[in-house]
Amino acid sequence: MRIFLKVWRQATPRDRGGFVDYTAENISPDMSFLEMLDVVNESLIVKGQDPIAFDSDCREGICGTCGFLVGGVPHGPDPGTSVCQLHMRRFKDDDRLVLEPWRARAFPVLKDLVVDRSAFDRIIQAGGYTSVNVGGAQDANLILVAKTASDKAMDSAACIGCGACVAACKNASAALFTSAKVAHLAFLPQGQPERATRVVAMVERHDAEGFGSCSNEGECEAVCPKEIPITNIAHMNREYLRAMLVTRD
Amino acid sequence: MQLDSKTPGGPLAEKWDRHRFESKLVNPANRRKYTIIIVGTGLAGASAASSLGELGYNVLSFCIQDSPRRAHSIAAQGGINAAKNYQNDGDSIQRLFYDTVKGGDYRSREANVYRLAHLSVNIIDHCVAQGVPFAREYGGLLDNRSFGGAQVSRTFYARGQTGQQLLLGAYQSMMRQVEKGSVKSFSNREMLDVVLIDGQARGIVVRNLNTGAIERYAGHAVLLCTGGYGTAYYLSTNAVNSNVTAAWRAHRRGAFFANPCYTQIHPTCIPVSGTEQSKLTLMSESLRNDGRVWVPRTSGDKRPPKQIPEAERDYYLERRYPSFGNLVPRDVASRNAKAVCDEGRGVGDSGLAVYLDFQDAIERLGDEVIRGRYGNLFDMYSKITDDDPYSVPMRIYPAIHYTMGGLWVDYNLMSTIPGLHVLGEANFADHGANRLGASALMQGLADGYFVIPYTLAHYLGSATLPAVTTDHDAFKASEAAVQERIDLLLSVKGSKTPRQLHRELGGLLWDEVGMARNEAGLRKTLERIPQLRDEFWQNVSVPGPKNNLNKNLEYAGRVADYLEFAEVLTLDALHRQESCGGHFREESQTPDGEALRDDANYSYVAAWEFQEVGKAPHLHKEPLTFEYVKPSQRSYK
Ligand SMILES: Cc1cc2nc3c(=O)[nH]c(=O)nc-3n(C[C@H](O)[C@H](O)[C@H](O)COP(=O)(O)OP(=O)(O)OC[C@H]3O[C@@H](n4cnc5c(N)ncnc54)[C@H](O)[C@@H]3O)c2cc1C
Ligand code: SF4
Ligand code: FES
Numbered sequence: 001m002r003i004f005l006k007v008w009r010q011a012t013p014r015d016r017g018g019f020v021d022y023t024a025e026n027i028s029p030d031m032s033f034l035e036m037l038d039v040v041n042e043s044l045i046v047k048g049q050d051p052i053a054f055d056s057d058c059r060e061g062i063c064g065t066c067g068f069l070v071g072g073v074p075h076g077p078d079p080g081t082s083v084c085q086l087h088m089r090r091f092k093d094d095d096r097l098v099l100e101p102w103r104a105r106a107f108p109v110l111k112d113l114v115v116d117r118s119a120f121d122r123i124i125q126a127g128g129y130t131s132v133n134v135g136g137a138q139d140a141n142l143i144l145v146a147k148t149a150s151d152k153a154m155d156s157a158a159c160i161g162c163g164a165c166v167a168a169c170k171n172a173s174a175a176l177f178t179s180a181k182v183a184h185l186a187f188l189p190q191g192q193p194e195r196a197t198r199v200v201a202m203v204e205r206h207d208a209e210g211f212g213s214c215s216n217e218g219e220c221e222a223v224c225p226k227e228i229p230i231t232n233i234a235h236m237n238r239e240y241l242r243a244m245l246v247t248r249d
Numbered sequence: 250m251q252l253d254s255k256t257p258g259g260p261l262a263e264k265w266d267r268h269r270f271e272s273k274l275v276n277p278a279n280r281r282k283y284t285i286i287i288v289g290t291g292l293a294g295a296s297a298a299s300s301l302g303e304l305g306y307n308v309l310s311f312c313i314q315d316s317p318r319r320a321h322s323i324a325a326q327g328g329i330n331a332a333k334n335y336q337n338d339g340d341s342i343q344r345l346f347y348d349t350v351k352g353g354d355y356r357s358r359e360a361n362v363y364r365l366a367h368l369s370v371n372i373i374d375h376c377v378a379q380g381v382p383f384a385r386e387y388g389g390l391l392d393n394r395s396f397g398g399a400q401v402s403r404t405f406y407a408r409g410q411t412g413q414q415l416l417l418g419a420y421q422s423m424m425r426q427v428e429k430g431s432v433k434s435f436s437n438r439e440m441l442d443v444v445l446i447d448g449q450a451r452g453i454v455v456r457n458l459n460t461g462a463i464e465r466y467a468g469h470a471v472l473l474c475t476g477g478y479g480t481a482y483y484l485s486t487n488a489v490n491s492n493v494t495a496a497w498r499a500h501r502r503g504a505f506f507a508n509p510c511y512t513q514i515h516p517t518c519i520p521v522s523g524t525e526q527s528k529l530t531l532m533s534e535s536l537r538n539d540g541r542v543w544v545p546r547t548s549g550d551k552r553p554p555k556q557i558p559e560a561e562r563d564y565y566l567e568r569r570y571p572s573f574g575n576l577v578p579r580d581v582a583s584r585n586a587k588a589v590c591d592e593g594r595g596v597g598d599s600g601l602a603v604y605l606d607f608q609d610a611i612e613r614l615g616d617e618v619i620r621g622r623y624g625n626l627f628d629m630y631s632k633i634t635d636d637d638p639y640s641v642p643m644r645i646y647p648a649i650h651y652t653m654g655g656l657w658v659d660y661n662l663m664s665t666i667p668g669l670h671v672l673g674e675a676n677f678a679d680h681g682a683n684r685l686g687a688s689a690l691m692q693g694l695a696d697g698y699f700v701i702p703y704t705l706a707h708y709l710g711s712a713t714l715p716a717v718t719t720d721h722d723a724f725k726a727s728e729a730a731v732q733e734r735i736d737l738l739l740s741v742k743g744s745k746t747p748r749q750l751h752r753e754l755g756g757l758l759w760d761e762v763g764m765a766r767n768e769a770g771l772r773k774t775l776e777r778i779p780q781l782r783d784e785f786w787q788n789v790s791v792p793g794p795k796n797n798l799n800k801n802l803e804y805a806g807r808v809a810d811y812l813e814f815a816e817v818l819t820l821d822a823l824h825r826q827e828s829c830g831g832h833f834r835e836e837s838q839t840p841d842g843e844a845l846r847d848d849a850n851y852s853y854v855a856a857w858e859f860q861e862v863g864k865a866p867h868l869h870k871e872p873l874t875f876e877y878v879k880p881s882q883r884s885y886k
Binding site for chain 1: 633
């Protein structure tokens with residue numbers, strides 16, 4: 001296969017950046033999208049040119065490191081698939097693809113397709129945990145958790161923190177990411193003691209980091225590689241309202 | 250130097266309690282005066298950062314990824330063991346201990362393994378309190394499954410994402426300490442040297458991967474939690490940024506490297522396709538609970554699987570190992586897959602694959618049950634291969650997965666460099682020559698949550714640690730050396746990419762130091778590695794800036810370290826003229842082709858001391874004694 005690429009190149013965070021054309025030749029349909037980019041980069045390195053910067057680690061859809069826009073869509077055209085799991089058989093010979101980094105105020109571009117997502121860490125830091133120290137826990141089976149609650153918690157906890165939801169949102173909101181953690185812990189008995197303070201702290205941090213607010217467009221859900229449903233956001237909003245009432249008394 | 254494992258005296262079951270009692274403590278008010286550097290944020294590093302942060306130490310945490318949450322541990326699928334005996338099926342601490350020593354083919358320290366089994370139960374309690382969404386039964390109790398050949402159900406799991414959920418639990422606890430100010434998190438930093446002052450580990454030098462700046466950090470102790478070296482083989486199931494660099498740099502500074510030849514090859518991975526593949530994907534071992542492994546009876550049979558009648562299939566694991574069948578340990582399953590492929594009975598285009606067939610299980614239990622158990626794995630498989638495992642058997646083949654070898658540590662997890670502690674996969678300690686499924690997560694968390702808080706306090710309480718700053722000459726010298734090496738990499742301006750050279754090294758190691766090893770092949774490899782290394786330094790191409798984000802430069806540095814490390818890996822495999830666990834020497838096998846140990850000559854830990862690049866390291870031996878488990882020939886027949 002041959003693929004024509006238009007790739008965003010930006011040397012440093014302060015650079016203006018722009019698109020550069022590349023041709024990926026001899027691509028096998030069994031390659032992953034990132035392996036196709038590896039091939040392009042190998043040809044640049046041999047010529048002594050700076051390869052295209054993109055990030056990845058697990059290359060199996062679980063670490064959340066990879067991610068950029070393929071033809072304007074975060075992680076590319078396959079639903080429920082991170083770009084490292086996207087395969088070239090999905091494309092046709094001579095396809096033209098535009099690759100761009102996540103675009104969001106809270107995610108400044110570092111280089112080419114790599115952005116700074118540390119704002120996500122700071123949202124978790126604000127309250128995405130149960131405050132238990134090592135050592136004091138009771139026997140695990142003393143906490144009963146209904147299977148349905150545990151399954152729902154796991155559905156939300158599956159978020160990989162990739163940032164595609166933000167990139168897809170016209171408001172650059174991180175509501176889906178934030179709500180997935182709020183919901184995970186709200187479903188479980190272990191999350192109850194801090195249920196109110198957690199959601200308030202996380203939502204406030206979300207806003208302070210420069211993410212926009214959610215206007216229910218649903219773009220996030222559509223691109224999420226883990227198919228985290230938008231009902232999490234509604235859940236978070238309910239939790240937030242409840243918290244406002246609880247903390248007011 | 251005499252290796253002292255510092256194993257406490259007394260009866261096995263009491264050693265850890267006794268050791269904790271005899272260890273020094275650090276007064277709570279003094280803890281914040283101690284700066285602890287933790288490199289790595291996988292299960293080992295993140296759990297250590299959170300537990301030490303909670304105790305009040307001043308913790309500096311480093312990782313390569315752009316967030317601590319992305320460490321390679323995130324990819325673990327199957328589960329974590331604990332001797333809870335919730336299923337009433339005969340499990341106990343003693344049994345987990347016994348299984349682990351036996352599974353490791355009697356090449357681990359009894360006292361360490363017992364401690365691990367003992368702490369396993371506390372791990373589950375803590376993780377549940379954190380809100381890790383483990384699988385549940387309808388009554389609300391925790392569910393368990395049997396994993397990797399264990400005859401009891403002691404594995405706790407969170408769908409096929411156990412590592413992710415455990416790591417997020419540890420990461421979240423660590424971030425809670427970041428918010429409190431006791432932990433400072435430094436992402437996008439690669440450790441390139443350990444700094445020794447008066448022989449003690451007192452700091453690290455890192456490269457800021459976003460800006461290219463070389464940075465120095467000083468502390469009272471350094472904890473390496475930097476994972477395994479599976480990516481030495483180029484293709485492996487490990488994340489692509491996994492590396493030996495941190496461990497290797499420490500080794501060069503005096504930390505002994507133990508048992509590097511103990512590498513684990515996982516039997517159920519998606520086979521290699523094409524030449525540009527960048528990594529291999531694991532299909533969780535849990536699949537062997539319901540899938541049956543087979544190849545055609547006759548070599549060269551290229552019919553599609555459905556057209557091969559039952560009588561012409563060879564369910565070779567069930568045939569050779571009637572009592573364990575498809576659930577034999579990893580090393581046994583992998584070697585058998587290689588053997589049938591060597592006989593020409595492998596399947597798929599390359600002939601390097603065997604079938605893992607779910608037909609019987611689907612007929613017995615129905616599509617839905619199978620989907621519930623393995624849905625996400627089946628999806629992952631079809632995304633990669635474009636095949637549907639519900640209707641066509643999976644094709645699988647062994648791949649490098651885990652490394653039991655690592656930096657030598659004593660019972661306190663301290664290396665041969667005072668103050669340098671090593672946790673998780675990066676150390677060599679608990680799994681002997683072969684790790685059982687679902688035991689790495691257990692070890693990483695035991696080390697970080699429950700062992701290091703005690704043993705580190707003892708070190709801090711007993712060592713003399715004068716104040717140092719990063720202006721010390723040792724820091725300057727280390728930074729200069731790091732900078733010089735980076736400049737050297739950039740200056741070669743050759744015509745081969747680091748990936749090409751890495752692929753070449755990996756291919757060599759896989760062929761000669763992989764599933765089966767022999768003297769001639771190992772000797773040839775020892776000649777070939779220095780040639781490859783020379784070629785690297787004469788012909789590598791590393792374009793792009795040094796004072797900015799440059800992934801290819803990072804990668805080149807890691808490949809350069811692998812080209813040094815590969816020699817001790819091969820040398821260790823050559824010197825150990827017995828087969829044990831993941832190390833199979835063709836010269837040492839039973840008449841029916843099983844691994845043959847040689848306890849009379851090799852019942853020791855091989856710990857290698859660095860000399861200089863290209864010069865053979867010195868071998869030190871830590872004898873292994875077995876007081877509680879009598880070594881026997883492993884048999885899974
Ligand atoms: C696909 C897969 C599935 C697995 N499934 C299971 C399972 O089901 N059960 C089980 O028990 N085990 C499993 N394992 C094994 C287990 O996941 C690992 O052994 C374990 O997670 C290792 O944890 P760790 O904390 O030691 O290191 P890692 O998680 O590898 O973390 C290493 C850390 O060190 C950092 N680091 C590395 N080098 C440097 C450097 N030079 N400078 C700075 N930072 C550095 C990295 O950034 C990272 O944060 C699996 C492994 C794989 C590959
Ligand atoms: S919610 Fe989905 S898209 Fe957003 S960070 Fe999580 S996994 Fe990525
Ligand atoms: S590289 Fe890990 S999710 Fe894509």
